[in-house]
Amino acid sequence: MAKAPKLKVFTTAIGFHDALVAAPSRAAALRAWGSDRDLFARGAASEVTDPELMKEALARPGEVVRRLRGSEAEQFAALPPDRPAKGKTRSAKARANKAVPEKPKPSARELERAERSLQDTMKRHREADAAAKAKVEAAQRDRADLQRQQRGEEDKLRAIRDDAQAAYDQAIERWRKG
Numbered sequence: 434m435a436k437a438p439k440l441k442v443f444t445t446a447i448g449f450h451d452a453l454v455a456a457p458s459r460a461a462a463l464r465a466w467g468s469d470r471d472l473f474a475r476g477a478a479s480e481v482t483d484p485e486l487m488k489e490a491l492a493r494p495g496e497v498v499r500r501l502r503g504s505e506a507e508q509f510a511a512l513p514p515d516r517p518a519k520g521k522t523r524s525a526k527a528r529a530n531k532a533v534p535e536k537p538k539p540s541a542r543e544l545e546r547a548e549r550s551l552q553d554t555m556k557r558h559r560e561a562d563a564a565a566k567a568k569v570e571a572a573q574r575d576r577a578d579l580q581r582q583q584r585g586e587e588d589k590l591r592a593i594r595d596d597a598q599a600a601y602d603q604a605i606e607r608w609r610k611g
């Protein structure tokens with residue numbers, strides 16, 4: 434009888450909830466959450482080791498168990514402050530935030546270098562393929578020329594053989610007659 438796989442409990446954040454799932458592997462947990470991205474590699478998911486948190490998920494293997502993260506009051510406290518009503522002047526804090534310089538735009542240098550490298554490699558591969566194709570076509574032409582030459586040579590030798598056969602047949606016929 435097949436042994437049931439050992440289950441581990443994994444968690445990820447979904448909105449105001451933690452989504453826990455008991456699964457045999459990270460890949461199985463990602464499937465249960467319906468994720469096509471590796472949340473573990475991004476640090477958005479992890480394995481649970483707290484026995485209290487694991488209890489409910491282990492009771493329902495493969496099923497996503499949602500647990501509210503924090504109380505309602507804690508969630509409201511985490512929200513950003515309300516925006517000022519229209520027509521009111523901005524606060525000094527808002528003006529100060531506006532003065533914060535923007536982060537510099539990320540450089541696309543590595544992407545451009547990788548794209549150039551890919552394009553150069555693809556061009557080199559196309560050129561090598563074209564050269565190989567030209568060699569094949571040249572070899573096919575050489576073979577066709579060789580086959581034509583061989584047929585011509587064989588045709589000449591067949592004609593000589595046919596003439597020799599006819600001469601031999603006539604000589605045999607004359608010999609039999611006496």
